[in-house]
Amino acid sequence: MSRRSAGPRRTPAARSWLDAVESASAAFTGTARLTDERPVPAGATPFRGDGFALDVEVVPDQPVFGTAPDGPLTVGLVTARPPDRREPPGAPRFPPDSLREIPYADQALPGADDAVLVVATDPVVVRGLLLPDDDLPAAIATIRGWVDARADEATVLRDLVTATSPVAVVAGFELLLRTTDDVAGLIERFLRLPGLPGGAVRGIVALLHARPLTDAETVDVATRLLGALADTHDPEALVAYLGWFDAHRGRYGDDVAVRVRVQVARVVDRTFDGPDGDAWHQEVARYAEPFST
Numbered sequence: 001m002s003r004r005s006a007g008p009r010r011t012p013a014a015r016s017w018l019d020a021v022e023s024a025s026a027a028f029t030g031t032a033r034l035t036d037e038r039p040v041p042a043g044a045t046p047f048r049g050d051g052f053a054l055d056v057e058v059v060p061d062q063p064v065f066g067t068a069p070d071g072p073l074t075v076g077l078v079t080a081r082p083p084d085r086r087e088p089p090g091a092p093r094f095p096p097d098s099l100r101e102i103p104y105a106d107q108a109l110p111g112a113d114d115a116v117l118v119v120a121t122d123p124v125v126v127r128g129l130l131l132p133d134d135d136l137p138a139a140i141a142t143i144r145g146w147v148d149a150r151a152d153e154a155t156v157l158r159d160l161v162t163a164t165s166p167v168a169v170v171a172g173f174e175l176l177l178r179t180t181d182d183v184a185g186l187i188e189r190f191l192r193l194p195g196l197p198g199g200a201v202r203g204i205v206a207l208l209h210a211r212p213l214t215d216a217e218t219v220d221v222a223t224r225l226l227g228a229l230a231d232t233h234d235p236e237a238l239v240a241y242l243g244w245f246d247a248h249r250g251r252y253g254d255d256v257a258v259r260v261r262v263q264v265a266r267v268v269d270r271t272f273d274g275p276d277g278d279a280w281h282q283e284v285a286r287y288a289e290p291f292s293t
C-alpha cells in the first residue's frame with residue numbers, strides 16, 4: 001500500500017472478511033486521525049447519492065500479518081454520513097455490529113484519535129477498534145493463518161474452539177463452504193461449537209442465503225436449523241434462523257413447516273436480558289410475525 005492512497009474508489013459490493021484477508025498484502029493496527037474531508041457527488045461514491053471523501057492519517061502500531069509501514073500514511077475513504085451522523089467506534093448501537101461491517105469512514109470525527117485495524121487490500125479496509133481487548137486483530141491473524149496453510153476442516157474447527165470471534169467463525173465457515181459437498185453437515189458441526197455467539201450464527205445464515213441449494217439440501221439444512229432454533233436463547237441467532245425459514249417457506253416441506261411454527265410459538269414471547277432486551281424482544285416478534293398467518 002502506498003504512503004498516500006489514490007483516494008476513494010468505487011466498489012460494487014462489500015467483500016467478506018475472508019476475501020479481504022486473502023487478497024491483502026498486510027494488516028496492522030494503528031492510530032487514525034481525520035485530516036481532511038470534502039463533499040463528493042453521487043457519481044464519485046460507491047453508493048447512491050452524494051457523500052464525503054475523507055483523508056485519514058494512520059500511524060502504524062503493530063503488524064497483524066505481513067509488514068506494517070514504517071511511518072504514517074494517508075488513506076482515502078468515503079462515507080455517505082456527514083459528521084453529525086457519525087458515531088465513534090464503540091458507540092452503543094442496535095443491532096450490534098457483531099461482524100464488524102461498519103467502516104471507519106462512518107465513524108471518523110474531526111479531532112479524534114482512534115485505534116484502528118487496517119487491511120492493505122484494494123480498496124483498503126479500515127475498522128475502528130474497541131480497546132483494550134478488541135478481538136478483531138486476532139481474528140484476522142487466525143483467518144490469514146488458515147489461508148496461508150490451506151487449512152482443512154479439522155484445523156479450522158479446532159482453532160474455533162478458542163477463537164470464537166464472530167468474524168473468525170464466519171470466515172472459517174465460508175472457507176470450508178467453498179469445497180464441501182455436505183452443507184447441512186458442515187452447518188451442524190459449526191452450530192455445535194461451544195459458546196457460539198449469535199453474531200456468528202447470523203453470518204453463517206447469511207452465507208446460506210447466498211448458497212444455491214437443491215430441494216433435498218434445503219430440507220436437510222432446515223432440519224439442522226430447526227434443532228438449533230429450539231436450543232438457542234440468543235436473540236441475534238433467533239432472528240437469523242427465523243429469517244432463513246421465512247425466506248425458504250414452501251421449500252422444506254409441510255412436516256418441517258409445522259415443526260417450525262411450533263418452535264416459533266415457543267420463542268416469540270421470550271424476554272432477553274441487557275440494555276437491548278426490549279429491542280431484541282420486538283425484533284424477534286417482528287421476524288416471527290410471518291409465521292402467524
